[in-house]
Amino acid sequence: MASRAKATIFDIAREAGVSKSTVSLVLQGSGRIRPETTSKVRKAIEDVGYVYNRGAANLRKAHSNVIGMVINDLTNPFFAELAVGMERVFQSAGIVPFIANTAENPVRQEEVLKSLMEQGVAGLIVSPARGTTPGAFRRIETAGVPVVFAMRRLPESRIPVIAPDNHRGAYLAAAHLIGKGHRRLAFFGGSSDLVVYHERLGGFREACETLGVAARDILIVEGETSRKGGISCLETALAMAEPPTAALCFNDAVAFGAMLALRKRGLEPGADFAVVGFDDVVEAEHYMPALTSVAVDSAGLGERAAHVMLKMIQSRTTRAEDHIGAVNLVVRESCGPDRRTRNRPAGSGNTA
Amino acid sequence: MASRAKATIFDIAREAGVSKSTVSLVLQGSGRIRPETTSKVRKAIEDVGYVYNRGAANLRKAHSNVIGMVINDLTNPFFAELAVGMERVFQSAGIVPFIANTAENPVRQEEVLKSLMEQGVAGLIVSPARGTTPGAFRRIETAGVPVVFAMRRLPESRIPVIAPDNHRGAYLAAAHLIGKGHRRLAFFGGSSDLVVYHERLGGFREACETLGVAARDILIVEGETSRKGGISCLETALAMAEPPTAALCFNDAVAFGAMLALRKRGLEPGADFAVVGFDDVVEAEHYMPALTSVAVDSAGLGERAAHVMLKMIQSRTTRAEDHIGAVNLVVRESCGPDRRTRNRPAGSGNTA
DNA sequence: TTGATTTATTGGAACGTTCCATTTATAGGC
């Protein structure tokens, strides 16, 4: 069915009547080979159906051209965008990145990382899974393989990070809500084992503080970072004695969930309860009502991460500067003004 | 910064006071090694920070444990699901699949395939990019590397295919619309260079024919398989003299686009114009109105594809049976009955 | 022509593993 054994450069050499070294040179595009010899070899390569054995080559060369991309949740379009951005720049550098999914599972991540290392990757771009232990990258660091974190970071790690300005994004979003007259605010979704969570929550808190929303008028509801999580966050919030009138959600998925739950209760997102998302996935624009969200340009961050990686490989270093990407609030229809502040006396304990 | 040179089994051997062969045996989990020797070696492995060089190993073993997964559009959650399904089964087989994205670009696909082959993959699961030339997989076939197509197929290729029953899915969907009283039907989106397109369109046509919708009451609008495509399809359709009252869309993205365009015109999807999607992505359920769609169980198909691949590798064959996955129509809210058939005399040319 | 230069080509030794054929150690039977 298939050709007996895999063809090697020796087979090509025999076919073309040259030495293996010459074939190797042709394969590497060395200019020192006579054009006619080159084409003779090229033809032989075609004829024998040769496929280059990069494993064997790397044995000598000691630096491969493969880069691993480890992503915690491929089904989240947000991360898929990140991957696409990276691919764009690697492609133009003649590198094929291999993507692997960890499904937010640290054990799986360990396997994936190990496998990638064994494959001899030149570098690793990682969006670490939730619950990644601090030591998970020690081996890789001591092996001298450059790593950059994308979107997420690990607490106290020296690995460079490419991420959006979560603090500022959350600040902008919360300020927007407060500007619309809301005085009882909630933060929905996410959990405290994620550094991002603290960053976003921090921005939210800072906005509340500087813009005069008292700490006791803030409701924090942790939850899954999915639609389901958003639904249950909203349920919890509305069950309170004095429920919030607006929520900043950890990400868009949570926001969609919250809006869904509002509808189920006969409330209109935007008019009856303001919702802001985070990430600004494509879907946000097309939702009903269109979701106000913090845009982070994930594809751009992906590109950035790829560039940083390329530079690290080139200068054979394992260190690089962090890069915090700009964010901006995209205002759409999901957050109108607080109704209640108009219809009834300001809630007890409200300041302004 | 990092340890000088990469550690090899020789370093481990020296450290543990055994021979390289013994180390190799331990690495492969051979039972013929005395337990205490094993643990001595294990310790040395830890100490020197060894990382296994799979490339070198494959040089001798001649069959790797890596499988490539080539996907045409990672940003489509549908394909991401497929990937996730595959990963599930490969994981339990101790295999780490590498995913690569072709972004629907045949040239890129060529590069990706080449790179994967050079890496010495044991097998390839591919959802071919649109416009893939028939010869694109010849090299791979002659190299004897097993390939299976997932979701999409190439015209006249002997490569096994794992795909949903597109014909039946489209038939069911069209029949549903006709059952609701619609007599002027459209098929939105997709283009004829995709085999899937013909399958779905075929099912649609067959339903129309057997259930009494005349060919002249059918409108086919080709278009991009995205929201944008859906929007323009709807525009075209409503610009007709006698516009359709319902549409089966090539996929859910197109359906979302169509619904969006309806809203923009002040029409209510479902009530004023019926829309059915295809693929049943998670989003379909949460849309407003919830989208009636043909569920194809992409994760399940991914699992199936992975199993077939595993079996092919195991039995060192390059052939396998096709597998057509069951589909079912999930009825939600996006297609009410045809209003017009009630409010005005049956349109000219309508049969029943 | 001849020797010096440059340009093309080549053989051999590595790279880090596996696997086979041996050797060495351990245990068993008498």
Next chain:
DNA sequence: GCCTATAAATGGAACGTTCCAATAAATCAA
């Protein structure tokens, strides 16, 4: 104790490439 059978450990060759040093061929200056 000795011989045999089994278990444990080992050295060497191979896998397909690259790279260096060396050779062979072509070009040039005199």
